[in-house]
Amino acid sequence: MLGSFSGTTMPALLNSTSNQLYLHFYSDISVSAAGFHLEYKTVGLSSCPEPAVPSNGVKTGERYLVNDVVSFQCEPGYALQGHAHISCMPGTVRRWNYPPPLCIAQCGGVVEEMEGVILSPGFPGNYPSNMDCSWKIALPVGFGAHIQFLNFSTEPNHDFIEIRNGPYETSRMMGRFSGSELPSALLSTSHETTVYFHSDHSQNRPGFKLEYQAYELQECPDPEPFANGIVRGAGYNVGQSVTFECLPGYQLTGHPVLTCQHGTNRNWDHPLPRCEVPCGGNITSSNGTVYSPGYPSPYSSSQDCVWMITVPIGHGVRLNLSLLQTEPSGDFITIWDGPHQTSPQLGVFTRSLAKKTVHSSTNQLLLKFHHDAASGGIFAIAFSEYYICLKQKSGKVDFIPGSTLSWVYGTVTFVQERLIHVC
Structure with a gap:
């Protein structure tokens, strides 16, 4: 439809785009007016000029009559500058509503x-x-x-x-x-x-x-299963990282955090770590287990391993020696009630001469394992802290760890089956 007109405003010049034109006039039953007077003449239906194809671009559409649309797109690597679609406009002089676009190789x-x-x-x-x-x-x-x-x-x-x-x-x-x-x-x-x-x-x-x-790109190798430890991480793709943690009693050897490297073949930026039983060391946790080197496999080479267990002041260390499967000759464990080998000795223990529990009277305990036998064994010594009393207001208290302790405070006498800190 070229238009619908009513009232007294003069319509603008109209141009049909085909060789036929349909004119419809309608009046109702009410007010009559002077109506209209129009003139028409035949004009040639010319087309819009063929649009230029941009360098490094292509054009789609071969009709250039009124209302026809032509589309443009650029070759790979070029960006279209201008309008991707242009339309042939009506009028006595045919023209496109926009100029043809350009295809530009951009900077970045x-x-x-x-x-x-x-x-x-x-x-x-x-x-x-x-x-x-x-x-x-x-x-x-x-x-x-x-x-x-x-x-x-x-x-x-x-x-x-x-x-x-x-x-x-x-x-x-x-x-x-x-x-x-x-x-x-x-x-x-x-x-x-x-x-x-x-x-x-x-x-x-x-x-x-x-x-x-x-x-x-491939993923990095799956680090699971990780013996005696835990792997934390969401994925093994390039740039992603995983974290390794050891179970209590084991020590991490290697890097705790690995990142999947860039490369044609995916691999971690460091070798996979291991969780191993250390031959000695300083332990400050309140409870845990001291394992024999190589546990749960039997230890083999001759070695001397020393562990020092330290708990908060006012506490002692309780050891459980129930799993002590060392060789009967040449293998033994020595325990001192303090941080040095000159401290009072709590005993030398082998498979045949093992107590079930040992208590320290201080907050530090030294444990040494010696092995020079031809074959090996295993041990797992659980430890935990417990409260001890070193002094009362009336003076020093002598006691045997694990025994019943009685004390008087004011007019009240207290009896405790397990020793607690009362100082």
């Missing part, structure tokens, strides 16, 4: 497609002077970019392109290229790759054209 940007093209500004013409352009290839996590140069020509040494394996200026440089030699293919091992181009104030050349295509 972000590309997120799984494959694409990156061009130096102005390609295939010469790039401008004093350019600093940075493109980021942003792919889904778990994919890298295979980069292939199709054209390359820059001013040697002064104008160059850098490819970095990551999104930052500090990311590892995969290559820096200048001159006219076509660079070889590159494989980025990060889901983000940076392409940086620099030109100085002097010579200008055609620059470069490169293609990239995403390829799937």
Whole structure:
């Protein structure tokens, strides 16, 4: 419909776009008016001029009559500048509602497609002077970019392109290229790759054209099962980290945090750690277990291991020696009631001469394991802290650990089956 008119306003000039025109007049039963008087004449139906196809672009649409639409899109690597769709306008002089767009090779940007093209500004013409352009290839996590140069020509040494394996200026440089030699293919091992181009104030050349295509990166090896420990982490893909923790009584050997490295073949940035029983050490936890070296496997090589257990002042250390399966000759465990081997000795224990429990009278206890037998065994000595009393207001209290303790405070006498801190 060209229009619907009523009232006293003069309609504007109308142009039909076909060889037929339908005019419908309607009046109702009420007020009558002077009506209308119109003139028409035949005009040729000319088309809009054929729109120019932008360099490095393509046009869709072969009809250029009134209201026909023509669409444009750019070749890979170029960005459309202008309107992607233009329409032939009605009127005595046919024209498009917008000029045809341009296809421009831009200076930098972000590309997120799984494959694409990156061009130096102005390609295939010469790039401008004093350019600093940075493109980021942003792919889904778990994919890298295979980069292939199709054209390359820059001013040697002064104008160059850098490819970095990551999104930052500090990311590892995969290559820096200048001159006219076509660079070889590159494989980025990060889901983000940076392409940086620099030109100085002097010579200008055609620059470069490169293609990239995403390829799937493998995961790092599964660190499970992790003997005598726990692995914490959500995934084993590139850039992700996992943390290793040992069970009580074991000590971590190696790095506690590993990160899946960038690389064509996925691997961790350090060897997998191990949880091993240490041969001696300082223990400050309130309870736990001292294991024989190599536990639960039998110990083998001749060795002397010394552990010092320290609990808060006012507490003592209780040992449970029930699991003591050492060799009957040449293997023994010595325990001192204090931090030094000159402290009072609580005993020397073997498989055949083992007490069930041992108590210290101080907050520190020294334990030494000696092995020189041909074969090995195992032991697991559980320890825990307990409260002890060292002094009362009336003076020093002598007691045997584990015995009943009585004391008088004011007019009240207290009896405690287990020793508690009353000082």
